[in-house]
Amino acid sequence: MNDVLVIDADLAYQRAEQKAEKYFNDLVKEIKEKTYDQTLINDFLSWKGNHIHHPKFFSYFSRKNRKPSSKEFHQYIQWLDMTNKLEGYLDRSVSYLYLRDLGKKLNDPKTEEKIQKEVARLKNQLTNSSSNETNEFFNISRLFRKAQKEGIDHTFVWLMDKLNGVARNIPEGLDAVNARRKLIKIIAGVLMHTADEMDEDVSVNRENKLDQAIRLGYSYGITYPFIDDLLDSQILSEQEKINFSEIIRTALVTGNVPELGQEWSVERLQFMQYIHSELQEAFEYIKSHQSHENLHKFFEQAYVFFNSQEVDRRKNLTNAHYSNEEIYIPIILKSSSSRLISRSILTVSDDEGFENRIFLYGIYNQLADDFADMFDDMKDGAVTPYTYYLKHHKYRSDLINPFEMYWAVIVNLIHNVYESDPKTKDVILNRAINGLKRFKEKHGQRKYKEVMSQFASGFAFNKVLQRMVDLADDVDFFDKLLRDHMITSLKNESDEQEQFKETIESVREHLNQHLEISRDAQITSFKDKINDAANYSLSSGGKRLRPIITWFTGVKLYGVNEDSILPLLKSLEYMHTASLIFDDLPSQDNALLRRGRRTIHEVYNVAIAELTGIFLTQKAIEEQCILNSFQTETILKLIQYTAQITSNMCKGQMMDLESKEKTLTLEQLNTMCFYKTGLGFEAALVMPAILANAKETDIQALKKYAKHAGIAFQIKDDLLDVEGNTVELGKQAGKDNENNNSTFVSVLGVEKAKIEMYEHYSLALEALEEIPANTNFLKYILNYLIYRDN
Structure with a gap:
């Protein structure tokens, strides 16, 4: 069996690089020829009719029409419902997930039916929940009740043991809140794939499928905090990072996890033993649940994902000589392979063109995420298309503007990959405008203008774009609301737990000072x-x-x-x-x-x-x-x-x-x-x-x-x-x-x-x-x- 698992890692990566290079060259051609400028202007002019609304005079004085902050989860959902916006909001949100995570075409009749079914389910759940229920979307007791209903309460207990183990063992120096969020998100993503597949076949053993999806989701998800985040952090020494990377590389190439060894400092050995044990167990579980024909595919995709991250991780922001290919091709590879792995760990069927759509879609999300995080990445010295451009474009006229690349990707997706499907265009443009709005809200008008002057001032469609950012509404997404809600909830919970522990210690210390019972002064001739x-x-x-x-x-x-x-x-x-x-x-x-x-x-x-x-x-x-x-x-x-x-x-x-x-x-x-x-x-x-x-x-x-x-x-x-x-x-x-x-x-x-x-x-x-x-x-x-x- 082990011989079957061995892959030609260099060949697998070379094939993936060639595919990414072709995609990159196609995008560069569009950028050089400026073919997307007028296309985007036309797209936005047709799009704005559904997304720029001039409020009626009396609406300014109506409490019903005052939009609450999306940070107020329950109030925001209520407002959407009262203003008859909830259904459209959920429709574009679910449609986006079907595009991004499931690689579906939105004009497919089966997909349309599934989306409408999910929209109706979500709307019913959100509008029939009390404020307490909605604000505690991740309430453990309610999740346990759902698990009981599905007959997977034993899986729930297993998962809680695992998540609590992760929470206890996340080393200081890693972002514990985002580590937990990513892990939960990946488990939810794998469950989404599974649910989509089960809709096609009512004869499947639902309990077993859900159990397997949760375990596989966890097994894949822990690679983010315990490989990606750990190697990006400053917790390990440079030599320890090399050792750890070599363990992961060997596992992916041979199909077997090597021993941890003893090349770790005393303060890091204990948590590395936990991480190694957890990753080894997860690795074996994924491996044992792969079909024989998918095993090679899984290992090749996992290797491409890991190696492209390593290539990026080794870059230094001060190096002024990276080519455009060196900047963008690893981005294309890691952004696409991460999605393909989520699908490949499940034994599911894919429609024709699925893999290609996922491959071409990945960089769209990555560039959007890198744009949102550019200041944090710059502070950390991380090399992304945006940080590298900001650092070196004044002296490197050959560097591709990543914001321009982003819009070239969007035009390619809308008109080439998804054949100008109106709903797909609407969802993708909604997402793009929403990302810019969120950036502007987070960093303020002045910083936003400064960024736009650096990245968008030379675009023919920039004037139209900024008008859309200023005036467009109904471009929010439920997954962003959930993300913000989860981060806020996890952070508040973490802060409150710390305050709770501090209060406990304070009360305990105060009580201990008063518990001692004074000796009886009347007893002198006996020992009390x-x-x-x-x-x-x-x-x-x-x-x-x-x-x-x-x-x-x-x-x-x-x-x-x-x-x-x-x-x-x-x-x-x-x-x-x-x-x-x-x-x-x-x-x-x-x-x-x-x-x-x-x-x-x-x-x-x-x-x-x-x-x-x-x-x-x-x-x-x-x-x-x-x-x-x-x-x-x-x-x-x-x-x-x-x-x-x-x-x-x-x-x-x-x-x-x-x-x-x-x-x-x-x-x-x-x-x-x-x-x-x-x-x-x-x-x-x-x-x-x-x-x-x-x-x-x-x-x-x-x-x-x-x-x-x-x-x-x-x-x-x-x-x-x-x-x-x-x-x-x-x-x-x-x-x-x-x-x-x-x-x-x-x-x-x-x-x-x-x-x-x-x-x-x-x-x-x-x-x-x-x-x-x-x-x-x-x-x-x-x-x-x-x-x-x-």
């Missing part, structure tokens, strides 16, 4: 072992999760003064620590380690441990009694609730003891987990709500959230007991198996336990929707619970 044991247990660290949840709920959700609830935070940690002491006793779990240290009964003895547990329980009640800022009636209600919760948690522990060496049903596990773990989370949420005199509907929603969050937490604990290690956990790994305890893993198995965890994760998130307030911190708490390593 109970006090010492309590402080030993309290000083052992711990996540302080329950009091932290209480702080967020009280302070952030209900506006309670943070100093006034400090006794409640201490109370919760005392209660929780007491429960752990009892849990660890020889008569119960017989644990030797807790929070990375010997347990109380190991350090002292069983009697001291039992007394310390009772002592801490009573100290918890004492702290609640000194919540002086609240009404007596409220405090009594709080203490009554505490007593109920404590007694019920005792029942949960009893259930746990009774279940040892017994096989439990899932229902029994859920019940036991709720009593033993879920009630602790409930207390952390409901106690501050009681102090704030929250509405009963809020309290019920918080209880529902706590129940499912608690079960999700317990499932994660059971998974860590199987998959974790003692050092990271701070307690003995594999203890459940040693004690022959029934757990979610023993009852369901690892994969189904993860699915069950996401089920409760989703139910917890759905419960939060019943609370009319910002509950983002509870979402972050939930993410922390299921994505933790200890």
